[in-house]
Amino acid sequence: MCSLLLRQPAYLLGLYALIAGGVAFCAVVYIIERFIVSIPYPDNIPLIREAPGARRFSLRTRWAYYTDCKALFKDAWDNHLKQGKPVVIPGMGFRKEVLLPPSMIRWVLVQPASRLNVPHAMAEMDQAKFTLGHDGPILDSWQGLLVKTELNRVLEAICASLNDELGRAFDKHFGDDEENWVEFRLRETISRAIAQANSRFTVGLPLCRDPEYLKTVLDINDGLLANGGLICGLPNVLQPLLGPLIGISLQQHISKAKRWLIPLWRERVAIARADEKDEGSTNAPLDHVQMMVNFALKERPEEINDHELIVRRICAQNFGAVHQTTLQVCNLLLDILGSDVEYDTINALRKESDAILGTEDDSDRSKSQWTKARVNSLILADSVSRETLRLHAFANRAMMRKVMVDGVTTPDGYNLPKGTLVSFLSYPVHTDEDVYADALKYVPFRFVEKRDEGAPVTFVTTSSEYLPFGHGKHACPGRFLVDFELKMIVAHVLRNYDIKFPAEYEGKRPPNEWITEASFPPNGVRICVRKRKKA
Numbered sequence: 001m002c003s004l005l006l007r008q009p010a011y012l013l014g015l016y017a018l019i020a021g022g023v024a025f026c027a028v029v030y031i032i033e034r035f036i037v038s039i040p041y042p043d044n045i046p047l048i049r050e051a052p053g054a055r056r057f058s059l060r061t062r063w064a065y066y067t068d069c070k071a072l073f074k075d076a077w078d079n080h081l082k083q084g085k086p087v088v089i090p091g092m093g094f095r096k097e098v099l100l101p102p103s104m105i106r107w108v109l110v111q112p113a114s115r116l117n118v119p120h121a122m123a124e125m126d127q128a129k130f131t132l133g134h135d136g137p138i139l140d141s142w143q144g145l146l147v148k149t150e151l152n153r154v155l156e157a158i159c160a161s162l163n164d165e166l167g168r169a170f171d172k173h174f175g176d177d178e179e180n181w182v183e184f185r186l187r188e189t190i191s192r193a194i195a196q197a198n199s200r201f202t203v204g205l206p207l208c209r210d211p212e213y214l215k216t217v218l219d220i221n222d223g224l225l226a227n228g229g230l231i232c233g234l235p236n237v238l239q240p241l242l243g244p245l246i247g248i249s250l251q252q253h254i255s256k257a258k259r260w261l262i263p264l265w266r267e268r269v270a271i272a273r274a275d276e277k278d279e280g281s282t283n284a285p286l287d288h289v290q291m292m293v294n295f296a297l298k299e300r301p302e303e304i305n306d307h308e309l310i311v312r313r314i315c316a317q318n319f320g321a322v323h324q325t326t327l328q329v330c331n332l333l334l335d336i337l338g339s340d341v342e343y344d345t346i347n348a349l350r351k352e353s354d355a356i357l358g359t360e361d362d363s364d365r366s367k368s369q370w371t372k373a374r375v376n377s378l379i380l381a382d383s384v385s386r387e388t389l390r391l392h393a394f395a396n397r398a399m400m401r402k403v404m405v406d407g408v409t410t411p412d413g414y415n416l417p418k419g420t421l422v423s424f425l426s427y428p429v430h431t432d433e434d435v436y437a438d439a440l441k442y443v444p445f446r447f448v449e450k451r452d453e454g455a456p457v458t459f460v461t462t463s464s465e466y467l468p469f470g471h472g473k474h475a476c477p478g479r480f481l482v483d484f485e486l487k488m489i490v491a492h493v494l495r496n497y498d499i500k501f502p503a504e505y506e507g508k509r510p511p512n513e514w515i516t517e518a519s520f521p522p523n524g525v526r527i528c529v530r531k532r533k534k535a
């Protein structure tokens with residue numbers, strides 16, 4: 001055998017050695033992953049679409065996660081969760097996760113963070129260590145929690161600037177042609193407009209209008225999403241090896257962002273310090289970076305000069321604020337356009353905003369101010385926004401938690417091994433006929449009818465039957481801002497523009513695409529706009 005091998009040309013020997021090395025490497029990775037680092041399957045929870053007692057997923061089930069996750073989730077809901085039983089599902093690469101039935105929401109919500117933990121679940125899903133290059137912004141996400149503690153206090157005050165920026169951003173991208181319809185790719189256009197408008201709240205003027213900065217923000221967001229998914233699917237043992245390699249180009253974008261963010265941070269720290277000395281007067285802008293500076297000066301002084309970490313905190317914040325909002329605005333416009341003619345949705349929304357916000361020639365100019373009271377009065381806009389998230393949220397499950405210790409057992413006696421990720425399905429609940437009548441249909445004013453029936457649900461109300469923002473203590477605090485934002489966009493776009501689908505769509509909304517378990521407005525989807533003539 002040896003002499004036979006020695007007689008082969010050198011390049012073939014090299015090839016054999018490479019193949020043998022590759023096989024040995026894969027075997028070692030497999031053994032370490034399977035027997036040492038992998039989280040064990042829970043003993044008594046069945047695996048979706050596998051025979052009773054199966055302890056590993058077949059390739060067929062794993063493949064279904066990539067090719068038809070919507071059906072996989074429906075199976076999990078119909079055959080397990082709706083019956084009150086948990087089930088294990090496959091995830092990216094080697095992952096597996098436990099879905100819990102709605103009856104366990106209450107139990108999950110009262111578990112302390114030392115047992116079921118949100119930031120640790122997020123850090124694992126985002127792979128922040130390798131994508132952001134630091135998991136501090138996720139594990140100790142004080143920059144995000146400021147949205148919870150500070151945002152509501154200043155919401156009305158930031159409204160005027162947010163509305164101003166949304167108007168400018170949409171007008172810049174939608175144009176002012178009153179004669180011709182202009183067709184454009186929806187996702188690309190809306191992402192630029194939302195990056196600008198939300199940056200007004202995050203970094204303020206003038207940076208929120210710098211096209212190069214905004215492009216960098218969007219590049220970072222794309223990188224965080226794509227790399228997070230990719231690294232998350234690697235065997236645990238390979239993540240530290242390949243994670244930094246996969247993240248190289250993302251790190252370059254983050255380094256580029258430092259060009260703007262470090263000087264901005266220094267300037268804002270100086271403003272805050274000057275304000276401290278000059279008690280009573282304040283020159284501080286009202287935006288998120290300033291909230292971060294004020295918090296860090298008091299609570300995290302050790303971070304004030306840690307610019308690497310601060311820049312990553314702002315990047316994490318940009319991701320939270322821009323990515324999901326962009327997708328929801330796209331979905332909302334598509335849904336409004338695609339809704340059945342019987343609802344006359346566009347006209348109904350225009351009439352409502354004219355009545356509440358006044359028209360151009362309205363003598364009462366104060367009406368055009370966005371206040372909480374006016375936002376709350378836009379009940380038709382509230383309903384369309386809520387209905388869009390019911391059917392077309394980006395994430396189709398919610399309330400992720402990581403099991404932090406051994407010995408966590410649900411009230412029904414299911415043991416959840418340490419390291420397991422648990423969550424609840426949302427899309428299958430939102431589209432269950434027993435929960436919502438005509439569940440698969442977009443009924444724009446569905447929630448107005450519910451209000452009339454005495455169920456006071458608004459855009460921001462969460463429940464076990466409505467989970468796009470999660471539920472409980474960790475439910476998305478940004479939803480109060482998104483509430484204002486979506487209504488401002490509906491009012492601005494519909495009052496200033498006519499919109500329609502390109503002719504080839506024949507009036508039908510192109511369906512969203514599921515990429516694994518996430519739902520996106522279809523790639524390349526277009527709409528046509530034309531500026532409305534002033535009366």
Ligand code: HEM
Pocket residue numbers: 118143144145147148320321322324325328393394395398399400467468469470471472473474475476477478479481482
């Ligand atoms: C349509 C847009 C948005 C959607 C669908 C959305 C959805 C979510 C979801 C599902 C969660 C997890 C909730 C849970 O685990 O129970 C979350 C958390 C969070 N979101 Fe949003 N979000 C949106 C926009 C925003 C915006 C604009 C901001 C900031 C301005 C924001 C800030 C946050 C923060 C800080 C958390 C973490 C809360 C915590 O852990 O306590 N979100 N969001």
